[in-house]
Amino acid sequence: MKYNKKKNKCNGNRERDYGLMNPTIHDIAKRANVSISTVSRVVNNPLAVREEKRQRVLEAIKELGYEPNPFASGLRDRLTKTIVAIIPDIANPFYASMFRGIEDTAREQRNNVMICNTDRNEERFFEYMRYFKKKKVDGIIFASDPLKEHYYKGFEELNIPVVLAATKSEDHLLPYVKIDDYQAGYDAGMFLIRNGHKRIGMISGPKSDPIAGQPRYEGFLASLKKYERLADDSVVFGDFQYDSGYSGMGKLYGKHPDLTAVFAASDEMALGAMAFLQRRNIDVPRQVSVIGFDNIRFSRMITPPLTTISQPIYEIGKEAAMLLYDWIENRDTIPKGKQLQHELIVRDSVSNRNT
Amino acid sequence: MKYNKKKNKCNGNRERDYGLMNPTIHDIAKRANVSISTVSRVVNNPLAVREEKRQRVLEAIKELGYEPNPFASGLRDRLTKTIVAIIPDIANPFYASMFRGIEDTAREQRNNVMICNTDRNEERFFEYMRYFKKKKVDGIIFASDPLKEHYYKGFEELNIPVVLAATKSEDHLLPYVKIDDYQAGYDAGMFLIRNGHKRIGMISGPKSDPIAGQPRYEGFLASLKKYERLADDSVVFGDFQYDSGYSGMGKLYGKHPDLTAVFAASDEMALGAMAFLQRRNIDVPRQVSVIGFDNIRFSRMITPPLTTISQPIYEIGKEAAMLLYDWIENRDTIPKGKQLQHELIVRDSVSNRNT
DNA sequence: TTGTACGCGTTATCAT
DNA sequence: ATGATAACGCGTACAA
Numbered sequence: 001m002k003y004n005k006k007k008n009k010c011n012g013n014r015e016r017d018y019g020l021m022n023p024t025i026h027d028i029a030k031r032a033n034v035s036i037s038t039v040s041r042v043v044n045n046p047l048a049v050r051e052e053k054r055q056r057v058l059e060a061i062k063e064l065g066y067e068p069n070p071f072a073s074g075l076r077d078r079l080t081k082t083i084v085a086i087i088p089d090i091a092n093p094f095y096a097s098m099f100r101g102i103e104d105t106a107r108e109q110r111n112n113v114m115i116c117n118t119d120r121n122e123e124r125f126f127e128y129m130r131y132f133k134k135k136k137v138d139g140i141i142f143a144s145d146p147l148k149e150h151y152y153k154g155f156e157e158l159n160i161p162v163v164l165a166a167t168k169s170e171d172h173l174l175p176y177v178k179i180d181d182y183q184a185g186y187d188a189g190m191f192l193i194r195n196g197h198k199r200i201g202m203i204s205g206p207k208s209d210p211i212a213g214q215p216r217y218e219g220f221l222a223s224l225k226k227y228e229r230l231a232d233d234s235v236v237f238g239d240f241q242y243d244s245g246y247s248g249m250g251k252l253y254g255k256h257p258d259l260t261a262v263f264a265a266s267d268e269m270a271l272g273a274m275a276f277l278q279r280r281n282i283d284v285p286r287q288v289s290v291i292g293f294d295n296i297r298f299s300r301m302i303t304p305p306l307t308t309i310s311q312p313i314y315e316i317g318k319e320a321a322m323l324l325y326d327w328i329e330n331r332d333t334i335p336k337g338k339q340l341q342h343e344l345i346v347r348d349s350v351s352n353r354n355t
Numbered sequence: 356m357k358y359n360k361k362k363n364k365c366n367g368n369r370e371r372d373y374g375l376m377n378p379t380i381h382d383i384a385k386r387a388n389v390s391i392s393t394v395s396r397v398v399n400n401p402l403a404v405r406e407e408k409r410q411r412v413l414e415a416i417k418e419l420g421y422e423p424n425p426f427a428s429g430l431r432d433r434l435t436k437t438i439v440a441i442i443p444d445i446a447n448p449f450y451a452s453m454f455r456g457i458e459d460t461a462r463e464q465r466n467n468v469m470i471c472n473t474d475r476n477e478e479r480f481f482e483y484m485r486y487f488k489k490k491k492v493d494g495i496i497f498a499s500d501p502l503k504e505h506y507y508k509g510f511e512e513l514n515i516p517v518v519l520a521a522t523k524s525e526d527h528l529l530p531y532v533k534i535d536d537y538q539a540g541y542d543a544g545m546f547l548i549r550n551g552h553k554r555i556g557m558i559s560g561p562k563s564d565p566i567a568g569q570p571r572y573e574g575f576l577a578s579l580k581k582y583e584r585l586a587d588d589s590v591v592f593g594d595f596q597y598d599s600g601y602s603g604m605g606k607l608y609g610k611h612p613d614l615t616a617v618f619a620a621s622d623e624m625a626l627g628a629m630a631f632l633q634r635r636n637i638d639v640p641r642q643v644s645v646i647g648f649d650n651i652r653f654s655r656m657i658t659p660p661l662t663t664i665s666q667p668i669y670e671i672g673k674e675a676a677m678l679l680y681d682w683i684e685n686r687d688t689i690p691k692g693k694q695l696q697h698e699l700i701v702r703d704s705v706s707n708r709n710t
Numbered sequence: 711t712t713g714t715a716c717g718c719g720t721t722a723t724c725a726t
Numbered sequence: 727a728t729g730a731t732a733a734c735g736c737g738t739a740c741a742a
Binding site: 389390391392393396403404405408427429430431432433 | 727728729730731733734736
């Protein structure tokens with residue numbers, strides 16, 4: 001009774017400043033001469049309402065430009081229309097490009113995507129997890145580090161779809177989108193071999209990294225062993241960052257001053273290696289060739305322009321987001337992951353020793 | 356009556372699966388033996404409640420791990436708890452760093468920030484504007500290009516707070532956060548002069564750019580004129596990107612092969628200039644010195660490491676976001692903008708000619 | 711099939 | 727200073 005009066009008064013008020021106000025489910029109901037539940041049904045379960053009314057409602061929705069209020073439905077505990085991208089650092093161009101892929105498909109779905117920069121810090125990761133328990137999100141794209149066991153546990157608690165981008169899980173079957181890192185490492189080695197290099201070194205990522213570390217390392221080794229090139233002790237391990245590339249090249253050069261080519265598992269490490277060489281007045285590529293990995297924006301801007309393995313990083317993000325939405329829409333079938341193709345970008349940092 | 360019964364039943368239910376459940380304001384209230392209004396006050400306006408009770412409430416909040424439900428408050432106050440960052444491209448490290456500043460303060464406010472990459476494309480900008488008219492946002496940080504007149508018109512329609520980051524508006528008084536670009540250009544010129552350079556060139560941004568273009572150009576000119584160094588026709592104009600730096604250096608070198616130093620209005624253009632020189636076997640910095648602008652992540656990773664003017668870009672983002680939140684909270688007083696300090700980062704790309 | 715009314719958690723208003 | 731309660735917009739159990 002009292003309730004009803006209030007409601008009417010409320011609607012009455014709203015009519016006045018129309019156009020400014022966002023139409024609600026009530027406005028649509030009135031316009032279409034149905035009840036709010038009918039409107040709600042049309043939106044959420046269209047088949048449950050008679051054709052004729054459905055049309056009326058649909059029309060009213062169009063005319064008034066109705067969009068459900070995400071806070072109201074969020075409060076009621078449904079989808080929040082936002083997904084999360086967990087990445088190490090958006091200021092890293094590699095992840096930034098991936099993010100653009102994610103973002104573009106999210107926009108197509110009229111969805112929001114929230115960035116979480118972990119800075120590779122576990123504490124921050126779990127902080128986010130706690131936050132998500134409150135403020136629900138529909139799904140997660142995880143692109144930070146290899147997926148550790150307790151990270152997985154965190155996801156499990158949330159009980160929402162998670163897909164992996166440029167990484168994968170050994171023990172759990174979460175869908176992932178990535179390239180074939182083993183093959184890519186193999187290809188890098190082969191490229192050097194085909195260019196006549198005999199003594200080849202590598203600056204690898206950490207062996208403990210089951211994605212960008214070990215596979216690239218092993219693919220590379222395989223190519224070398226096949227042609228009986230130098231191997232094993234001509235490999236040094238870094239953390240993908242510039243400084244470890246610089247110092248890694250230093251170690252390598254100390255042990256094997258006769259190296260003619262080096263494969264770095266990231267472009268940043270390749271930059272570091274080149275910096276070391278150039279500061280020692282060792283010419284790249286004439287004396288030592290360098291091949292990188294990632295094809296970041298700046299790899300073409302340095303001197304000499306860097307030959308590198310390109311990951312289709314934008315597409316990885318895009319594909320991962322699409323998989324995620326598939327899963328969100330159809331909660332009970334886990335989508336299958338995908339392998340995307342890498343590509344060798346030939347620029348000027350590798351010399352041909354065959355001639 | 357009926358109401359009360361329901362409430363009790365509900366709370367009764369909740370007690371059981373505690374630990375799993377997120378505590379609400381009601382749970383805190385009960386625990387602290389106060390009303391929910393008091394709890395709400397403690398959270399939003401602590402000074403309005405007596406010390407003793409406040410402590411009790413605070414303690415209960417700690418113990419139960421209460422966090423306000425953003426959906427509920429969003430529903431109440433019509434704020435969407437999301438702001439928008441309009442930038443050219445998140446894959447550009449300059450904007451990525453700014454974004455991190457924005458994001459970090461947004462997170463403090465338990466807010467979401469949505470990225471809009473315009474790619475410097477007007478069409479995309481207005482697409483976003485249309486989107487915002489539907490799905491409201493609380494405020495905007497604009498960091499894309501100079502603010503054109505019809506962009507401003509777009510904002511006006513939305514009728515929400517907008518603050519400018521690393522840019523400003525000539526005609527409208529939107530708050531902005533930026534450095535003093537004129538002074539920065541002046542400082543760059545002075546640094547070259549103090550290092551004994553006599554014939555100095557510049558690769559500027561477009562003169563039509565009233566922020567990163569003209570002021571840096573004029574500040575630079577002012578320093579040169581003061582000491583009667585070469586000026587005017589030793590300036591060439593680019594678009595801040597790598598390629599224009601490369602070709603710009605080409606033009607400059609064609610006209611003035613005797614130049615000993617060049618100031619580039621962006622690090623990317625500086626990279627381009629260095630690439631041109633190095634490919635001509637002109638040594639940097641021995642034969643030609645280069646100073647850049649921005650201090651992007653990679654400026655220290657090239658050979659030689661780039662001397663440059665550093666914008667506190669993270670802080671610019673952070674400060675802009677804080678201004679925006681001030682404005683959102685207090686809709687009727689436009690906050691005043693801020694000028695932040697730039698800094699000269701001396702590395703190895705400028706030689707000293709005095710000795 | 712359709713409509714009514716309650717509850718989600720919070721804040722603001724109004725009494726006290 | 728504190729407490730009761732309406733209202734925000736939506737979804738859904740239940741009634742019709």
